[in-house]
Amino acid sequence: MKNPLSSDFIIGFLGAGQLARMSALQAFRYGMQVAVFSDRPEDEPVQFMTPHSYSGSFSDVNSMAEFAKKCDVITLENEFIDSEILSELEEISGTSIYPSPKSFSLIENKLIEKQTFENAGIPVTPYKLIQHHDDLADFGNKHGWPFLLKSSKGGYDGYGNETVKNPDDAAEAFRKLGGDAGHDIIAEAFVEFTHELAVQVARNETGHVVYPCCETVQKNHICVAVKTPAPVSESVQKRAQELALKATEAIDGKGIFAYEFFLTKKGEVLLNESAPRPHNSGHYSIEGCITSQFENHVRAVCGLPLGEPALVKPAAAMINLLGTHKRDAIIENAQKAVADGHLHSYGKLQSKPGRKMAHFTLLGEDLEYTYKRAVEITKSIEI
Amino acid sequence: MKNPLSSDFIIGFLGAGQLARMSALQAFRYGMQVAVFSDRPEDEPVQFMTPHSYSGSFSDVNSMAEFAKKCDVITLENEFIDSEILSELEEISGTSIYPSPKSFSLIENKLIEKQTFENAGIPVTPYKLIQHHDDLADFGNKHGWPFLLKSSKGGYDGYGNETVKNPDDAAEAFRKLGGDAGHDIIAEAFVEFTHELAVQVARNETGHVVYPCCETVQKNHICVAVKTPAPVSESVQKRAQELALKATEAIDGKGIFAYEFFLTKKGEVLLNESAPRPHNSGHYSIEGCITSQFENHVRAVCGLPLGEPALVKPAAAMINLLGTHKRDAIIENAQKAVADGHLHSYGKLQSKPGRKMAHFTLLGEDLEYTYKRAVEITKSIEI
Numbered sequence: 001m002k003n004p005l006s007s008d009f010i011i012g013f014l015g016a017g018q019l020a021r022m023s024a025l026q027a028f029r030y031g032m033q034v035a036v037f038s039d040r041p042e043d044e045p046v047q048f049m050t051p052h053s054y055s056g057s058f059s060d061v062n063s064m065a066e067f068a069k070k071c072d073v074i075t076l077e078n079e080f081i082d083s084e085i086l087s088e089l090e091e092i093s094g095t096s097i098y099p100s101p102k103s104f105s106l107i108e109n110k111l112i113e114k115q116t117f118e119n120a121g122i123p124v125t126p127y128k129l130i131q132h133h134d135d136l137a138d139f140g141n142k143h144g145w146p147f148l149l150k151s152s153k154g155g156y157d158g159y160g161n162e163t164v165k166n167p168d169d170a171a172e173a174f175r176k177l178g179g180d181a182g183h184d185i186i187a188e189a190f191v192e193f194t195h196e197l198a199v200q201v202a203r204n205e206t207g208h209v210v211y212p213c214c215e216t217v218q219k220n221h222i223c224v225a226v227k228t229p230a231p232v233s234e235s236v237q238k239r240a241q242e243l244a245l246k247a248t249e250a251i252d253g254k255g256i257f258a259y260e261f262f263l264t265k266k267g268e269v270l271l272n273e274s275a276p277r278p279h280n281s282g283h284y285s286i287e288g289c290i291t292s293q294f295e296n297h298v299r300a301v302c303g304l305p306l307g308e309p310a311l312v313k314p315a316a317a318m319i320n321l322l323g324t325h326k327r328d329a330i331i332e333n334a335q336k337a338v339a340d341g342h343l344h345s346y347g348k349l350q351s352k353p354g355r356k357m358a359h360f361t362l363l364g365e366d367l368e369y370t371y372k373r374a375v376e377i378t379k380s381i382e383i
Numbered sequence: 384m385k386n387p388l389s390s391d392f393i394i395g396f397l398g399a400g401q402l403a404r405m406s407a408l409q410a411f412r413y414g415m416q417v418a419v420f421s422d423r424p425e426d427e428p429v430q431f432m433t434p435h436s437y438s439g440s441f442s443d444v445n446s447m448a449e450f451a452k453k454c455d456v457i458t459l460e461n462e463f464i465d466s467e468i469l470s471e472l473e474e475i476s477g478t479s480i481y482p483s484p485k486s487f488s489l490i491e492n493k494l495i496e497k498q499t500f501e502n503a504g505i506p507v508t509p510y511k512l513i514q515h516h517d518d519l520a521d522f523g524n525k526h527g528w529p530f531l532l533k534s535s536k537g538g539y540d541g542y543g544n545e546t547v548k549n550p551d552d553a554a555e556a557f558r559k560l561g562g563d564a565g566h567d568i569i570a571e572a573f574v575e576f577t578h579e580l581a582v583q584v585a586r587n588e589t590g591h592v593v594y595p596c597c598e599t600v601q602k603n604h605i606c607v608a609v610k611t612p613a614p615v616s617e618s619v620q621k622r623a624q625e626l627a628l629k630a631t632e633a634i635d636g637k638g639i640f641a642y643e644f645f646l647t648k649k650g651e652v653l654l655n656e657s658a659p660r661p662h663n664s665g666h667y668s669i670e671g672c673i674t675s676q677f678e679n680h681v682r683a684v685c686g687l688p689l690g691e692p693a694l695v696k697p698a699a700a701m702i703n704l705l706g707t708h709k710r711d712a713i714i715e716n717a718q719k720a721v722a723d724g725h726l727h728s729y730g731k732l733q734s735k736p737g738r739k740m741a742h743f744t745l746l747g748e749d750l751e752y753t754y755k756r757a758v759e760i761t762k763s764i765e766i
Contacts, residue, residue, distance in 0.1 A: 005714035007732050025408050031712070031728025031741065033431045048416045051434050206722075305722035312695060329414070331388035339589075339688035345414025349390050358414065 001096060002072055004302035007031050010052065011302065012071030012095070014064070016044035018346035018356065019278045020077040022286070024049055026295040030304075037067040039080075045347045061088050068093035075255060075301045076104070076277050083108050098204075098301040099255040099276040106251045107274050110152040111186055117271050120250035122243050124271045125262065126189040130179060136170035136187065143189035149173045152184035161221065163190075191270060193262035197230050197237075198281035199244035202256045202296035202306050209296060210245050211289065211309040213237035214316075216260065216281050222354065223280050226318040227371055228288060228311065232263055239269045247274060256297040258282060280320065283359050285309065287342045288316030315367040317374040321358040323351035324382045331358060333380040340377055357383045384479060385455055387685035390414050393435065394681065395454030395478070397447070399427035401729035401739065402661045403460040405669070407432055409678040413687075420450040422463075428730045444471050451476030458638060458684045459487070459660050466491050481587075481684040482638040482659040489634045490657050493535040494569055500654050503633035505626050507654045508645065509572040513562060519553035519570065526572035532556045535567035544604065546573075574653060576645035580613050580620075581664035582627035585639045585679035585689050592679060593628050594672065594692040596620035597699075599643065599664050605737065606663050609701040610754055611671060611694065615646055622652045630657060639680040641665060663703065666742050668692065670725045671699030698750040700757040704741040706734035707765045714741060716763045723760055740766045 002009060011027045013020035016038035024034045024046055035052035038044045047053045052070065056063035058081045068074055068089055074097040076086075083105035090097045107113040114124050128139050130149070140147055149170065151160040162173035179185040196218055200211040215230035216223045230237060244259040251257075258279030260272045282293035291299075291307025299306055321331070329351040337343045341362040351357055360378050364370030385392060394410045396403035399421035407417045407429055418435035421427045430436045435453065439446035441464045451457055451472055457480040459469075466488035473480045490496040497507050511522050513532070523530055532553065534543040545556035562568040579601060583594040598613035599606045613620060627642040634640075641662030643655045665676035674682075674690025682689055704714070712734040720726045724745040734740055743761050747753030 003713055003715070005717055005728060007712040007728070007730050021411070025411055028404070028408055028432060028730065029727055031714070031730040033730070048434065049411060049432055051431065051436065053434065299721065305718055307722065329390040330386055331414070332386070334388055335688055338682065339690065344412055345388060345390070347390050347411065347414040347416070 010035050010071045012074045015077035016046040018045055021045040022294045023297045026298045035071050043349050061085055064089050065092045068095040071095050073301055099253055103251040103253050104276050111184055117247055122247055122271050125191050128187045130185045130187055137167045139187040147190055148188040150186050151177045152186055191262045192265045195232055195263040197240050197261040199240050200258045200282040200293050201244045201248040202300045203248050204254045204300040206305045209306045209309045210241045213240045214281055224320050226281050226284050228284050228316040255300045256293050284316040284318035284361050287361050313363040315364045315370045317362050317371040319360045319374050319378045323353050323355040323357050326352045332382045336377050351383045393418050393454045395457040398460035399429040401428055404428040405677045406680045409681045418454050426732050431730055444468055447472050448475045451478040454478050456684055482636055486634040486636050487659055493533055494567055500630055505630055505654050508574050511570045513568045513570055520550045522570040530573055531571040533569050534560050535569055574645045575648045578615055578646040580623050580644040582623050583641045583665040583676045584627045584631040585683045586631050587637045587683040589688045592689045592692045593624045595694055596623045597664055607703050609664050609667050611667050611699040638683045639676050667699040667701040667744050670744050696746040698747045698753045700745050700754040702743045702757050702761045706736050706738035706740050709735045715765045719760050734766045
């Protein structure tokens, strides 16, 4: 790859949402140019940030290759493109993709992901590939009801997941998720946890950095807030960080990766999900850490040395600002958020209830006080 | 003005260089769209950052008006457009320009600038409008040789300035600067100073914030480094900050402003120059302050509440990285700068010796140690 600190160096993003947008801001900061390929025609967050904008289908390699040939490196902002297609894209275009299609192939499918991490000695939540209808009841009887059914591919933020309470529920959800049509469906036990934790890892040929362990606060399977450092013991934080690094090494990851964990009532740390990209749980790092997840994302995929991920203040609270109305996007009652903390809006033209539109970060000395203040400052915001 | 936190809000920059680029990054962070009008056809730093790119002459109001009509607010990144043209542009397009043409008219001309600030009780360097050739020798005899001759308009980074050592020198420089052709030329005494200081002020209808007082280190009239806080007494720092605020109030400034001062051997703080825009002396604020000059620039012109300008660490050293070769821009030997501090490149396609291409900021506990390390880390960089 050519020196990424050349001003004609182009970093290409597959996907044009807020994760690519916040990464693109860091690419600009290094003087790079940004190109984007979106599966939507226009008006996506990154499409307002570059003259190099392409649209097409994520399953159409030739259309993506035209874009990729203009780029010096390609990176991802989601898990919606098949690793085989990414592999073909890399071959046709001659442009490297990071995280590599090979790394991605080890985690794109929930079944293979679990196996990959289990094989690396990383504890994961109990699961089973459902091969017969009978497996559904067996799993519930063994691991308890309710449990989760998940498509092995494509789920996020609660989509593609169903909670099932009994064998009838399970049979219906299996059908709904496409099990009868041959899609791989896995059952996953509900873990009784005290905290949901997350850790980001950036890694490339120059080394790796591991971010602080944070707690994600979830409502209806959507992350609504993040507290850093997670209000758990230092040994638990360290355990999650060690497992996150181990997981990144297990897939030979180059880029930024996020890992979500359950801290069980028994004190175990179980890997729940992984993502080969910047993650909502790491947004606090923009102001909270010496080097943000987005900056290290860009550095990692471009082969630049990675930056220190340490917190700059003892506590960081991040609040996701979700759409409250179906309307043209406009953030109201945010004066205090702008004045007192760090507001980030993603530039999405349309708001709708529950859509991730913006976030707010507040730094402080004491985590619970900082978190309460952040909630207080943002509670009247409407979008 | 409509709510700037609407995702269809467009902030327009007149000028497409690094100052607009770093401000644009902050506009994106608030979900805004960015438009740019450049007096160069393409490939300027901001032109790679938006699909809304316009080119034309800074003296052609109609061409600029087409651009301005698409924008919700316009701001400046340089002092090259006449305030009368800006005024006309505002009237034709109906789009507000901040800093306002009226504020700008009080500082665009060095003579009026000095008078404005003197009238506000702000000490300035001794000066005189040269109306006859005889004034040249008179000024030298009164204030000492050498002294400076300056065009009242358009100078920057040493351009438009001449140091004159004797009456013959003075006559020639006067001619060269256009004095014989009717341009206003002012003489300015050389001040024996111990430090050159700078302060940024952001101000709008919600209030004002004053940045720390920094020291600018100059070589051949070009700023090569900035040390913050300036290594001078607290009372001197405070004096410069007070004068900077007073100056901003004197022009009823809305936006971000920078003021350069001399600290004389006698301990006086004299205002030297002002700029109605982000300034090289404030680049350290990106990582050095809670809210950077660029973020407060965007907030100020959009009417958003301003952010805290306090330092996040006791010391910040900023090194300007100037072009070292005439070639396609590429930053070499920067691994250590990327790894250990904060490197920013402006995305200019062409480098040439002395051109401002990038900068590097290092934060630390002790100013002199931090500054020395920053110099050490950057000394082998070639661009």
